[in-house]
Amino acid sequence: VLSPAGDVLISTDQLLATRHFDPDATPVDLIARKAMARALSDIAAMAGAPLAGVVAAQLPRDYARADELFDACHAWAERFGCPLVGGDIATTPGPLGLIVTVLGTPHATRGPVRRDGAQPGDMVCVTGALGGSLDSGRHLTFEPRLAEGRALAETLGSRLHAMIDLSDGLGIDAGRIARASGVRIELDADRLPRHTDPRGEPLDWRRAAADGEDYELLFTIDPSDSGSELPTDAAGTPITVVGRVADAATDADRGMCVIRTSAGETIDARRLGWDHGG
Amino acid sequence: VLSPAGDVLISTDQLLATRHFDPDATPVDLIARKAMARALSDIAAMAGAPLAGVVAAQLPRDYARADELFDACHAWAERFGCPLVGGDIATTPGPLGLIVTVLGTPHATRGPVRRDGAQPGDMVCVTGALGGSLDSGRHLTFEPRLAEGRALAETLGSRLHAMIDLSDGLGIDAGRIARASGVRIELDADRLPRHTDPRGEPLDWRRAAADGEDYELLFTIDPSDSGSELPTDAAGTPITVVGRVADAATDADRGMCVIRTSAGETIDARRLGWDHGG
Numbered sequence: 001v002l003s004p005a006g007d008v009l010i011s012t013d014q015l016l017a018t019r020h021f022d023p024d025a026t027p028v029d030l031i032a033r034k035a036m037a038r039a040l041s042d043i044a045a046m047a048g049a050p051l052a053g054v055v056a057a058q059l060p061r062d063y064a065r066a067d068e069l070f071d072a073c074h075a076w077a078e079r080f081g082c083p084l085v086g087g088d089i090a091t092t093p094g095p096l097g098l099i100v101t102v103l104g105t106p107h108a109t110r111g112p113v114r115r116d117g118a119q120p121g122d123m124v125c126v127t128g129a130l131g132g133s134l135d136s137g138r139h140l141t142f143e144p145r146l147a148e149g150r151a152l153a154e155t156l157g158s159r160l161h162a163m164i165d166l167s168d169g170l171g172i173d174a175g176r177i178a179r180a181s182g183v184r185i186e187l188d189a190d191r192l193p194r195h196t197d198p199r200g201e202p203l204d205w206r207r208a209a210a211d212g213e214d215y216e217l218l219f220t221i222d223p224s225d226s227g228s229e230l231p232t233d234a235a236g237t238p239i240t241v242v243g244r245v246a247d248a249a250t251d252a253d254r255g256m257c258v259i260r261t262s263a264g265e266t267i268d269a270r271r272l273g274w275d276h277g278g
Numbered sequence: 279v280l281s282p283a284g285d286v287l288i289s290t291d292q293l294l295a296t297r298h299f300d301p302d303a304t305p306v307d308l309i310a311r312k313a314m315a316r317a318l319s320d321i322a323a324m325a326g327a328p329l330a331g332v333v334a335a336q337l338p339r340d341y342a343r344a345d346e347l348f349d350a351c352h353a354w355a356e357r358f359g360c361p362l363v364g365g366d367i368a369t370t371p372g373p374l375g376l377i378v379t380v381l382g383t384p385h386a387t388r389g390p391v392r393r394d395g396a397q398p399g400d401m402v403c404v405t406g407a408l409g410g411s412l413d414s415g416r417h418l419t420f421e422p423r424l425a426e427g428r429a430l431a432e433t434l435g436s437r438l439h440a441m442i443d444l445s446d447g448l449g450i451d452a453g454r455i456a457r458a459s460g461v462r463i464e465l466d467a468d469r470l471p472r473h474t475d476p477r478g479e480p481l482d483w484r485r486a487a488a489d490g491e492d493y494e495l496l497f498t499i500d501p502s503d504s505g506s507e508l509p510t511d512a513a514g515t516p517i518t519v520v521g522r523v524a525d526a527a528t529d530a531d532r533g534m535c536v537i538r539t540s541a542g543e544t545i546d547a548r549r550l551g552w553d554h555g556g
Contacts (some may be wrong), residue, residue, distance in 0.1 A: 097336070
């Protein structure tokens with residue numbers, strides 16, 4: 001039995017072997033971590049605080065590490081502030097799967113932040129850096145941006161118009177905000193904060209826009225309040241302005257997300273990243 | 279965003295093709311119905327009222343009836359009073375799966391009913407009739423006993439000590455109450471309310487005790503209040519006394535559930551039903 005103080009957010013997310021992690025190469029602890037962190041990334045994107053979660057586990061019939069997996073799920077859930085209060089176990093002829101449903105509470109004054117609130121004139125921003133998550137293993141070890149989401153709601157209040165977490169890639173996920181909000185989003189390739197490759201070189205902008213599984217927050221801010229500075233970080237994580245929200249002048253603009261390159265090209269950003277994870 | 283008035287119950291349940299339904303023979307509408315009804319049966323067992331739910335769907339890559347399946351999930355969720363407020367879709371190399379997480383609110387005065395409250399001296403009761411669910415197709419068309427669970431909490435109040443829904447079979451599920459409560463449960467084979475076979479003959483008691491997937495409520499009642507009659511039905515569904523809760527005199531008794539036959543045998547009821555569904 002849970003005793004929320006008021007409204008409740010809910011989100012469900014599935015982590016499936018092969019699709020979301022390599023079952024032969026991923027430590028059990030990191031499988032559990034990713035399952036919990038992915039689900040909580042959705043709560044972070046609503047600027048919510050975790051309340052509690054449940055896990056439905058699908059185990060191959062001969063799976064020998066179930067106890068270890070459940071212990072790790074509980075430990076990571078606690079670590080992320082979202083204790084597990086129930087679950088279900090099934091054996092399956094399919095891949096190992098963890099289906100996590102989490103509850104959260106919205107920010108007390110800002111309320112839940114959704115993806116449909118972007119307004120023409122908004123700045124488009126991201127937390128952290130993008131790209132290379134799968135190659136680097138960051139997709140297994142990222143921190144859900146819970147503190148950052150809450151800090152943005154606290155600092156920006158009603159100026160924080162829309163937010164989403166970056167799971168499928170900047171282009172696709174920005175397109176989701178554009179579609180839900182009925183606006184056009186324009187991103188600048190040069191402004192994307194990028195992770196480095198193993199040699200220390202910044203990744204190509206296409207990888208930052210398309211790789212996916214960054215689990216950073218993408219959000220839009222009303223810049224009209226010129227008296228207050230835009231924050232440069234959220235809970236210590238850098239914020240970068242990467243674009244703007246434009247009017248949807250035509251039907252084709254509504255839900256459009258483009259990215260402008262330094263060479264002057266304008267590319268449909270929603271088509272970047274579709275093939276990232278199979 | 280949900281706005282519960284107070285405490286929240288949560289339960290998660292998986293419906294997997296082959297394991298819980300025959301994917302070749304089951305209409306899409308009944309797949310959706312069973313997924314929702316199974317999850318809500320858990321809320322019924324807590325005497326809760328449905329609040330809202332989310333569904334994670336796992337679809338084989340070539341699955342052609344996804345829209346029909348989702349429409350049916352929404353329709354049955356509404357029908358059972360538990361609107362769907364979110365979801366997630368993944369393609370899978372495994373079987374079709376629907377993982378449903380439901381929220382509920384506990385009874386306002388009785389609070390949530392759990393499986394660990396059975397006391398020595400309690401009567402053990404069930405709603406409805408038992409056995410033959412898989413053969414008859416009832417496992418696809420049962421009504422979750424939501425009204426019944428609430429009515430029992432309303433009528434019996436604190437005399438309603440423990441409750442569970444019968445998914446794996448009377449013997450196994452009664453054993454779960456016995457284990458959680460640290461008591462011994464004694465059932466009478468002759469008293470089990472039984473469904474009939476296709477010729478109209480009552481099923482053997484072993485089938486009533488072991489077939490599983492009845493989704494009736496099993497509950498224990500404090501009989502001490504001799505001034506008030508035991509209800510004979512809950513929301514119109516018959517109630518039958520099928521046994522009693524005994525002291526656990528020894529460690530071996532704690533968590534034991536036996537069934538007594540008319541021939542005078544005493545059988546470990548927890549061993550009935552293990553093989554019912556593969």
